[in-house]
Amino acid sequence: MRGIIDSTFENSIMRHVLGLILLSTCALSYAAAPVEDFKDVAWKDAKELTLEGKAFAETKAPYDRLPGKADGVVPKPVWNLSRDSAGMALRFVSDSPSIYARWTLIKENLAMPHMAATGVSGLDLYARDENAKWKWVAVGKPTAKTNTVALVNGLKAGEREYLVYLPLYNGVEQLEIGVKPNTKLIAAPARDDKHAKPILFWGTSITHGACASRPGMCHPAMLGRWFDRPVINLGFSGNGRMDPEVTTLLAELDPAVYVIDCLPNMSGAQVTERTGPLVTTLRKAHAETPIVLVEDRNYGDSWIVESKAKHNSENQAALKAEFEKLKAAGVKNLFYVEAKDLLGDDRDDTVDSSHPNDLGFYRQAKGIGKVLEQALK
Secondary structure (H helix, E strand, O other), X not given: OHHHHHHHHHHHHHHHHHHHHHHHHHHHHHHHOOOOOOOOOEEEEHHHOEEEXXXXXXOOOOOOOOOHHHOOOOOHHHHHHOOOOOOOEEEEEEOOOOEEEEEEEXXXXXOEOOEOHHHHHOEEEEEEOOOOOEEEEEEEOOOOOEEEEEEEOOOOOOOEEEEEEOOOOOOEEEEEEEEOOOOOEEEOOOOOHHHHOOEEEEEOHHHHOOOOXXXXXXXXXXXXXXXXXXXXXXXXXXXXXXXXXXXXXXXXXOOOEEEEEOHHHOOHHHHHHHHHHHHHHHHHHXXXXXXXXXXXXXXXXXXXXXXXXHHHHHHXXXXXXXXXXXXXXXXXXXXXXXXXXXXXXXXXXXXXXOOEOHHHHHHHHHHHHHHHHXXXX
16 A cells, blocks of 8 residues: 555656646746847827727826816715726727837736736727727737737738727826838728717726726727727726716716716615716706616625625615606606626626626626617617
8 A cells, every 4th residue: 555655646746846847948938939129110109099988188197087177076086096097999000010019007006806917907909800890909918017018910911990998997108009110000080970979988896897807808898899989988996976076077078878887886875866966967968868877787696695685676776766757757868777687697707796707798798788779779
């Protein structure tokens, strides 16, 4: 018996040693790989390209989401979070075989415990295919506050339109796009009238993008591609509570549709108090613009944690009651998304019962998208 044990132990040690040798070989191989020096790159400041998703022109920094006048007016956490570039995207046209990016972030922290650095602080590159549909191409992985990367090399020959999403949970101080010398890099043309107006989302950390693996994988970004429209993302993590100060700012804008998804951070009493005034304010400013009210998604563990189920049901009942009141009062172009359409019964679509993973965001996009399709008609 001892011989068998000794033999098994020796085999285990040998496997461990071989594994270390293999890892060392891979590391040496990786270290020996050529490092690109980026000298042979023609850079262009993103300000010279087509920026979408920026709702207000008068901002303190180029990629802020709220205007400078909001500082000291909206709740302080909302203002701080508005420095994140969630929802903003660059559109450009190029025939370069390689696309590069150089960006400097506002915050040192590149990731969160439950959200990858690629989603928090990275860039996400898409391109139109031969049928003009957006398809993913590459992700810019952040490793420091300032990053210079080749997003993609070896592209098929041809001129095409590209879309680069900015970070979800970090801000951007400076952004440049690079191409090979003597190739084209120009701003994408303006969208036609049918697709020019943006879809505006106002909500909480989920709208903000937690916890998508890439900036293009949160549901506002997905829906923007599916409907081929710009997106304004006014998700504010831990906030987005139908604040009257933010409502007033939203009324200044002229989107194709308002999507209000604030319930996860509200109580039933707050929903009852604030829904009516919010809709009334928007409707006074825009008599016909569709407004979509979204129920609180059901927590992933609400099937077994009673307090969470109670929170969901109270919020949902409060919003439904306010929706019915507004409809009875004659408010037109008012739409509603139920919680059952947002996440799946398998409960595999969040990272922490609250925030969707990529599967959860896809399901949310499908659920909200069905109602958006009606609203945009």
